Amino acid sequence: MRRTNVAKAVLAAARAVAGPSRGPAALAAPRASRLARASVSLRRRISVGAVGVLSLAIAAGVLTTAAPAQAEITSGLLLRYKLDETSGTVAHDASGHGRDGTVNGTADWKGDEGLAFNGSNTYVKMPNNIMAGLSSITIAFDVWIDPTMGKPYFFYGLGNTSGSNGNGYLFTTGNTFRTSVSMTDYTAKQDTQPSGAAYQLARGMWKHVTYTQTGNTGILYENGVEKARKTNVTIAPGAIGGGTTTADYIGRSLYANDLYFKGRMRDFRVYNRALSASETRAIATGTEGQWEQLQALASYNGALVAFDDPTIGPVVIFPSDYTGDIEHLQTPPDWADEFGQVPTDWPTPTTAKSPLFTLDQITDLQDAVTAQIQPDGDSTTYQLNVFYDGIRDRVVAQTDAPASVTDSLASQYAGKLVIEGYTFDHPAPGKCAPEERTAGTVLSPAAAPAAGFQDAATKLQWQQVQALADHNCALAAFDDPTIGPVVIFPSDYTGDINDLQKPPGWTSEYGDVPAEWPTPTTAKSPQFTLDQVTDLQDAAVRQISADGDTTAYSLSVRYDGMRDRVVVTTDAPASVTDPLLSAYPNRVVIETAPEPTPADTANSEALVE
Structure with a gap:
């Protein structure tokens, strides 16, 4: 849910103090969800810094982590299907070149969550001759593979067919994860794939896939991280079919006996050049890296919060009594993101001071709210979540306490405090609560792919897999190299392992509230209760x-x-x-x-x- 009641006084002050200073273009127009996410992540990450005394808990339902904002890299863009339509059979080309695609079979649109492919007849037919004249190419897209997907299958195939076989093509698949190019059929293919033929792209969670090729080098990326490189590719994209390709598909193989893709895709792009590693990462992760930098700037300089204003871009708000130079923020020395990336430049946010609050005033108000709603630390009667919202320049108290308890607070702190309903859902009857009689938290290591975490999106989804296992009293969660995330339950488990209950109010360590949850493969232990x-x-x-x-x-x-x-x-x-x-x-x-x-x-x- 997007917060829309932006305090005009704060934004006016921001514009007056800092003028039209703007951050990088990549930060200028993120999606609505990015605005809320940046604010929450900052509150989480600066808990050990200047505003660590604030309560940083975030209620579920207030924020969302829907599809990450994708970087607007348009140089060389041939076509882009966002696949975010809600009806019809046209996949509109957002590149401006008019290369619309046609959805065949069942068109099951999911809006921001992409187009659903049913595995039996859904595919997108792109215009013919997409690769004509190309010596270099990049193909990039978000994909969610259904856990029941069989093999073989193509995510996409660009080329031609002869009878029931492919006849010159470029394609990528997740089993095994690879990109292949051939002038004829599979007997002459050149594969770019990770070492170890068994490597699979995990199922039941969103992944970003990119393939770039220029000269003799093909590179395959997963979530912006290079997974495979081949330096002796001899087939240029434009050479396939002599530039004529009439079987340019998304979600369908060029071999008649292969399976149709089952899952979802969104933001499918084709470029006429090989994107750089940094561009690839930018598309895969959106503006996540720059938002981390913005949050680091805010934390290091003692700000209250950072957020995105749709008119002026990234904004950092400081306490009203802040004595530092808000127009010349100091960059944290030796800072790197959680994946070890050291930035070469930093965002330039608009900065302003809160018209209403010093840090001590926020702390005092928080203490007053807590004393009123949860005296003596009693959290059994009423739920409470208190935080400073820089977008509205208000302290927000989310609680299920009745008006008879909160009215005096609303009157005493009129214009400074907002009382909102507490939005946590309660567990379904018969389901265990997180951390309660859950073997997974005692006996099993945390769920994670063998290769570890290489980007924020994957890390978040593996944290969700573990949270699902813990909340549903599973024995363990792990990554299977063939089928992706797996959750194992006791042999005497009586719940529905095919309908896992999501832990109410769950957030990541940085306050991210997921809009969607992974779908792991589930099974019962053959021998253990x-x-x-x-x-x-x-x-x-x-x-x-x-x-x-x-x-x-x-x-x-x-x-x-x-x-x-x-x-x-x-x-x-x-x-x-x-x-x-x-x-x-x-x-x-x-x-x-x-x-x-x-x-x-x-x-x-x-x-x-």
Whole structure:
């Protein structure tokens, strides 16, 4: 939900103080959701800085993280299908070149969430001869692969057919993740793909895919990060079909026996040049990197908040008694984003002081609200969420307390405090609450792809997978290289594993409230109930850390969903661990604990409660 009641006084002050100073073009017109997201992320990230005394909790339903704002890189753009229509059978070309596409089969439009492809007859026919005359090319798009998608399939195919076979083409698929180019058929294809033929593009979550080719080099990117490079590509895009291609499809293979794509796509682009790595990342992540920089500027300079105004761009608001130079913000030294990227330039936001608030005044108002609604820290009667909203220049209290409790606050702080309804939903009956009797939070490591996190969007979605597992009392969540995210439940689980309940009010560590959740593959453990896992854990603790044993052994116990085993990691000798293997055949795995480093010793935490 976008906040639309922007305080005119704040914006007027911003324009008066800072004039027409604007940030980079990429920040000038983000989507509405970016405005709210930037504000929330800042509140989260500066919790350890100048405004750390503020309450930073964010209520669900107030904010959204719908499709990230995509960078407006138009140089060389041949066509762009945003695929955000709501009706009809035309995929409109937003490049201005009039290369509209036609949706065949079922046209299931999802607005900002793209076009849904049903896997049986939905595809987009692009105009003929898209690649004519091209010596270089970039194809980029957002894709969500349905977990039930079979193989083989194409995300897109540009080329020709002969009978039931492809006859010269360029295509990308997720199984295995690769881009192929051929002058004839599969026998002459040249693949650009990650090392390890089994690498798959994860399903059930949005991914951004980009392929660039120029000269003899083809590069395949996932979420703006290079995944594969081939330096001996010998087929130029324009050479295929001699420039004539009549089977230019999105969501359909050029082979009649292949499957149609099942899932969703949005923001499909074709360029007549190879985008640079930085341009590729900008398209994949939108303006996320620059918003992180804006937030870092605000935090380092002691601001209250940063947000985007649709008229003047990024805005940073300071306390009314701020004594620093708001027109010459200091950049934080040695700053890099969470993926180690060091910026070469910084945004130039409009800056202003709050007409109403010093930091102490915000803190005092927050304390007054808390004392009224949750005296003595009691949160069992009424829910409460208090934060400063720089867009409205107000302190906002979101609560389910009745007017009889809040009216006196509204009167006392008229013009400074906004009372809003508390928007958290409550868990469905019979569902466990997060962190409550959930083996996944005790015995399983956090869900994550084996390659780790390489961008903010992927990190957020894997956090969501773990949150789904925790909230629904799963045993574990993990990444399967073939089918993507998987959540495993106890064998005696009685809930509906095909209809996972979303944790109400969940946000990421930076306050992001997702507009959409991943759809992991779900299954039950063939051999473990939750009690059996915890009993085995207890047995391992008793065996390896028995009372009165003067020998100290390291011990970590977790359930491994991929192997369907309880893994005991310890430096105890076989004479200590063999009884576990005998007592629990085919259920327990003993792994040797690595030697602790000095840093591990200095920062050790209890592995077993």
